[in-house]
Amino acid sequence: MSGQDQAAGLRKWADLQRQQRGDEAPPEATEPPRPMAYREPIVPSAAAMTPPVTPPTPKTPLMVIGLPDSGPVQVRKVSARLGQWAALGRAWAKDPADWDIRVVMPDDPELASLSQAHSRWALWVSSDADAFGRMYHVLKQLHQHNGPQRLLALHEPHLPRQGLLENLRQAANRYFGIELLLLAR
Template structure:
């Protein structure tokens, strides 16, 4: 086999390999009477080398009431609590960054529409001395404005289930027809 035939066979083989890998173009070969010389290979563009971009995963809306509408501070508070539950192995809490946390006032004019559009609602329960009265009043407002009928109780980790949380859950169910979900530790 002559050197020319061997070089031609190698070029065909290399072209086939590049096509299977999806490379853009083979390096240019210049034939000369002497030894073969190669021109510099064609380098794929930066765009061709970047991995494909996947669209971001849509966030799950979580409507939260019981907090002042102070924006990012309150959203971070809710996100931190979800992160604590996730760290305890609560799979439903997932990654706090996957939630679209929205603060909703109990007397918001769009409350009825929001409660029909979104199924995940939470009530932030404070642990101060006046918390029961304030939270009951807030739940009553939700009921009067056709708000959600089922809410997850969000609270600080140290708040025991007996006492405030259990009383609030019972009053919401018995007097307002609202289901307040409490999570066991």
């Protein structure tokens, strides 16, 4: 029974009660009942019931230099390292899935235009015995090809700041004017 049907029934009952007591009926009780219009129940469409889909946020490009090749294994290595930094509470590292990791070779002919187009660069520093010589050569190539002037040093977690990392930072600055950012643990 609809709400209007109940109201009409209550009005009739109230009118009967008044008549039995001898009261005068209200004016609306003397009017003929109006026909009730049928209304379709309002049912939200399926589109209205599904939550709005927000477009995915674009990934932040991170250009990485110093890896031996540009394969998916190298990208996963960088992503894992960013994940370790994020797990340590480093907000800048974000979720590794938020990064568009691109491996760039230091002799890439497009290096100068890439360095102008992208602001986030990293240097992957290995920890083997020949790492300093290789990284020095990479930094030299960056300088010769007008590469980026500021890079984040990405490296394995066990590599101490003193020694290889600090020596690379000093050489990059002194010989090539490149700022190599070393992060504290």
